[in-house]
Amino acid sequence: MxxxxxxxxxxxxxxxxxxxxxxxxxxxxxxxGSQVPDAVATAVVGTLTSAISNRGTVTPAERRADRIVLAARAAMADLLAVDPGSVVFGRSATELTFHLARTLSGDWGPGDEVVVTRLDHDANVRPWVLAAEARGATVRWAEFDPATGELAPDAVGAVITGRTRLVAVTAASNLIGTRPDVRAVADLAHAVGALLWVDGVHATAHVTTDVPASGADFWVCSPYKFLGPHLGVLAAAPGLLETLHPDKLVPSSDAVPERFELGTLPYELLAGTTAAVDFLADLVLPDPSAPxxxxxxxxxxxxxxxxxxxxxxxxxxxxxxxxxxxxxxxxxxxxxxxxxxxxxxxxxxxxxxxxxxxxxxxxxxxxxxxxxxxxxxxxxxxxxxxxxxxxxxxxxxxxxxxxxxxxxxxxxxxxxxxxxxxxxxx
CATH class of the missing domain: 3.90.1150.10 (Aspartate Aminotransferase, domain 1)
Known part of the structure; x- marks a missing residue:
């Protein structure tokens, strides 16, 4: 008991x-990678041992798959304070960043610039460096203070110019824990018309996340860091996603957010993600009738x-x-x-x-x-x-x-x- x-x-x-x-x-x-509560394991096993198929509306198995996907989008939307239509699933945050880097850099060229920081995990550095190199764009580096571990907004602002197309920054360093002022960086990026990509993998596990309030245009995170299964999640406004056209298979859906999801989704992992978010929502057992x-x-x-x-x-x-x-x-x-x-x-x-x-x-x-x-x-x-x-x-x-x-x-x-x-x- x-x-x-x-x-x-x-x-x-x-x-x-x-x-x-x-x-x-x-x-x-x-x-x-965190340990996993029993509710998450139960959700994964329950999905794997239930009748399930590709999403649809005809058979119980199809409808079950559809419900699992929609429930996972709703759960992550609540965790990140976004619209469920903002939520894209992928194998990992690294894969999602590489995938979107190829898409976002499609119209970059010589004279364009991208800003990355020395504070970040390489998953929020190398995809942008490689994308810039492939397009002939310039990479500019924002430095953090090694004595304090601080990444000051001014340090990022110093390398943002009118040619900056995208700024990539972490919401929290996975190595030393530093949490930069993402909102201030967002304001600097947006002032020159640049997009802000935020690696929220480490931060999302520890602090209340509100993607719109952060100013991030894109936010990636990983459920396996916050009690869930191995999966990656991207959040971006549906209107912004509508403007992007990634490489995809001809028959696959062109709807948002599905156009960014390659192949059949791992339904059991989505069920585990929903269970993880529900477990987090009840850490202190607040009013169960509350949203x-x-x-x-x-x-x-x-x-x-x-x-x-x-x-x-x-x-x-x-x-x-x-x-x-x-x-x-x-x-x-x-x-x-x-x-x-x-x-x-x-x-x-x-x-x-x-x-x-x-x-x-x-x-x-x-x-x-x-x-x-x-x-x-x-x-x-x-x-x-x-x-x-x-x-x-x-x-x-x-x-x-x-x-x-x-x-x-x-x-x-x-x-x-x-x-x-x-x-x-x-």
Whole structure:
């Protein structure tokens, strides 16, 4: 029997719904993919074991497929505060970005420019760089401050010109957690008639998302980062999507958003996505009669408070470890920490923590430009990310593990925050 539910954030009740946690590990690998609640697995299995076929209106199997697709669009629309007709599904956020980059760059040419940032995951860099190269357009780079981790709007604005066609920026760094001011960047892009493409993969898992309020023209995210199955989602205004004509098969639908979806959709994964959004909407069990969007806002508000409190405890202990350098220093960020420790290879730290039942991966996590800009190269660092199921015991196990591996703090902590010259006393 599940623990008794309360209206506040009850992490014990939430954890009960995650079968994977019964294996005993403390999971800090959520930025790479979260664990999945029972309701999501049930939805996937239920779909796979039901009669289903291509979408239609004649047979029960056809109608079931259609309902699943429409329900998933409605669920993601509530999560992102968009119209269901804005929602496009794909294999991954990376695939969707490559697909739309080819479409959006169709009329680019010499003299046109695209702006990317050093803060981003390579999935929001390389598609645009390759598209620009193919069309003879110019790529301009916005730099973030490696000491603070901040990507200032002015740094992006400095490389936006009247020739800019598109600006690509992250809503939150998957490596160091920084959350740039997307709305300010949107205003700068729109002032010169450019489009704004936002990688919301990391941010959507942690904070209330309102795509229209962000100013983003395109927003991509991945349900497997927020308790769902492996899938990619793109949101863009239906009117904007109507103006775009991607390569597609002749017989496939030319309607929006279907014209952007290649092949038959994975119905079982769409059902799992709907279940994940419904689970998130009930994290704090608000009024069940309230609209799902309202419940999602209430849940994410409570989730942020929960994760921020745990992060404060974790940071206080980790930053006191001798020789530790923290690279997650922005004022506004997700509950994500990237660190290195003098004399300890990040992969060795990862392995030593794993022996203690703590899953915290190491590397650069496809944030290629970001890791190199921090001076970490391809090796990156040890990354720890919190999730809705993280509890105080998990945090204590992680902190205690690193203290045992690296040594506890001396009377005067020597932990450092990263600076361009190699770190300064925190």
């Amino acid at each position: 599940a623990p008794v539910a309360h209206s506040s954030y009850d992490v014990d009740r939430i954890r009960w719904h995650f079968p994977a946690l019964r294996e005993g590990a403390a999971h800090f690998d959520g930025p790479g 799902r969007r309202d419940r999602l806002v209430a849940s994410f508000t409570a989730l942020e408070e929960h994760e921020d409190a745990l992060l404060a405890t974790l940071e206080a202990r980790l930053r006191a470890i001798p020789g530790l350098t923290a690279y997650s220093n922005a004022k506004r960020r997700t509950p994500t920490l990237l660190v290195t420790v003098d004399g300890h290879d990040p992969q060795a730290l990862r392995a030593a923590l794993a022996e203690r039942g703590v899953n915290a991966p190491a590397g650069s996590f496809y944030a290629w430009e970001c890791s190199h800009h921090l001076g970490l190269g391809a090796a990156g660092g040890l990354r720890m990310g919190l999730a809705p199921y993280t509890d105080a015991d998990d945090v204590d196990r992680l902190a205690t593990g690193l203290e045992e591996i690296c040594g506890r703090a001396r009377a005067t902590p020597t932990a450092r925050s990263h600076s361009h010259t190699g770190g300064s006393v925190a």
